[in-house]
Amino acid sequence: MSVTVExxxxxxxxxxxxxxxxxxxxxxxRLFRLARRLSSDRxxxxxxxxETFLRAARRPAAVPEGSQAGEAWLVRTLVNLCRxxxxxxxxxxxxxxxxxxxxxxxxxxxxxxARAAVRAALERLSPRRRAVTVLHELxxxxxxxVARLLGISEVTVxxxxxxxxxxxxxxxxVKEDRR
Amino acid sequence: MSRNxxxxxxxxxxxxxxxxDPASGEPGLSTEEIHAMRRAVLSAAPERRxxxxxxxxxxxxxxxxxxxxxVALWRGGGPQGVQPPEEKxxxxxxxxxxxxAPPVAAEPPAPETPEDxxxxxxxxxxxxxxxxxxxxxxxxxxxxGEPEPPMALASVPEPSLPEPGLEEPRTRHIEFSTPGxxxxxxxxxGDETLLK
Numbered sequence: 059m060s061v062t063v064e065x066x067x068x069x070x071x072x073x074x075x076x077x078x079x080x081x082x083x084x085x086x087x088r089l090f091r092l093a094r095r096l097s098s099d100r101x102x103x104x105x106x107x108x109e110t111f112l113r114a115a116r117r118p119a120a121v122p123e124g125s126q127a128g129e130a131w132l133v134r135t136l137v138n139l140c141r142x143x144x145x146x147x148x149x150x151x152x153x154x155x156x157x158x159x160x161x162x163x164x165x166x167x168x169x170x171x172a173r174a175a176v177r178a179a180l181e182r183l184s185p186r187r188r189a190v191t192v193l194h195e196l197x198x199x200x201x202x203x204v205a206r207l208l209g210i211s212e213v214t215v216x217x218x219x220x221x222x223x224x225x226x227x228x229x230x231x232v233k234e235d236r237r
Numbered sequence: 238m239s240r241n242x243x244x245x246x247x248x249x250x251x252x253x254x255x256x257x258d259p260a261s262g263e264p265g266l267s268t269e270e271i272h273a274m275r276r277a278v279l280s281a282a283p284e285r286r287x288x289x290x291x292x293x294x295x296x297x298x299x300x301x302x303x304x305x306x307x308v309a310l311w312r313g314g315g316p317q318g319v320q321p322p323e324e325k326x327x328x329x330x331x332x333x334x335x336x337x338a339p340p341v342a343a344e345p346p347a348p349e350t351p352e353d354x355x356x357x358x359x360x361x362x363x364x365x366x367x368x369x370x371x372x373x374x375x376x377x378x379x380x381x382g383e384p385e386p387p388m389a390l391a392s393v394p395e396p397s398l399p400e401p402g403l404e405e406p407r408t409r410h411i412e413f414s415t416p417g418x419x420x421x422x423x424x425x426x427g428d429e430t431l432l433k
Contacts, residue, residue, distance in 0.1 A: 075282045082275055087265050092259040104266070108274050115281040169256070176257025195254050227250050 074118040081116070081128050082111055089132055095192040096140045098181065106143075110136045126206075133189075133207045141185035179229040183222055187211075190218040191226070 089110060093103035114121050121131050134188050180188050189208060193199040194215070201219075205212045255261070266274070413421040 069428065076277055078282050079275070079279055082278055086271065086274070090261050090266050092262065095258065100263065104270065104274070107266075108277060109272070111278040112281050115278050116283075118282065171259075172253065172257040173259060174257070176254055177259050180259075191254075195251055196258050196260075223247055223250055226254070227246055230253055 077121075078111070078115055078118060081114060081125075081132070084125060084195075085129050085132055086111075087095070088129075089136055092133065092189075092192065093140075094182070095196055096137070096185065096188055098177065100162055106136055106139055109139055113139075113172045130207045130209065134209050137185055137189040137208060144185050174214070175230060179226050180230060183225060187218045190215055191222040194219055 078092070086107065090103060093106040093110075094100065097103045097106055110132055114132065121128055155226045177209060186208070192202055193204045193207065194201065199207070201212050201215050205215045210217070275326040355388075409423075409425040411425070415421075
């Protein structure tokens, strides 16, 4: 974290606004990366991050003290927001159809094709399972840390990972075969 | 064998996922996005800090006021609270202790006052009272055994006490003569009775 005037101000004061500013400065980049991996595009990821911090702003007493506990609260809120959005918009079926169609069309850049395939496969997973997979497989977070961040047990994390691998392997191998 | 195969599959899957990571190669939030988001988030935060102390302060003041009130009631309602009226009684009680009236002394010649009887009344009333209070003034505290009454002492001006050896006359004669030749003589005794 770079030393800025905002950071110094947030560290020297202890009010709810200053605490929120400190949380924002510490965790915004990490939350945006996670949101980008959990969402379909950049705009959606930005909205998710902002909504997460807005929830913290509206209920400052709900955010636990401490940087790690605050980070876990933010991650859980972000995943819950993804789940709400996933249910509300019915993204699952629409995105799957759109992305499968996108993957099937020949594309000049192989990396873009692979990215689209992975994104389509991740979209097939439920939000919590997707969060577990992203945190562990893409960000390299240990199982124990994933459990702490999401507020679930390690056994549940391993169970989600196992199921997600099976599902993703099935989806991506089909895609590879089609290519 | 199957374990090796599943671990190989997991490793291959991980490679595929990292290769197609949606966040790889994408820039993070720009400075403008960060500032805009920060402003939006912080403006949504309620400012409880300024008003958070008010209820606590009000409660503290109310508690202090209640304690003060309780202490005041406790001290005022106790047996010591009746003392001030008793002090007044103590100053009055020595009145019966009065020296006997001495015989009427020779009267000094009164000066001629052409005015009416109203002006000379002031010294007539004040003098016997002052003399009467001068003698028993120290007795109330001794008799009752109470602390000295400050109000009674402060209200009475300090009289010019006579010397202990000299006996002061206890009566006063005041004569008035009108232009028509009428003479009025007042004889004042110590017990404030007008003899003539």
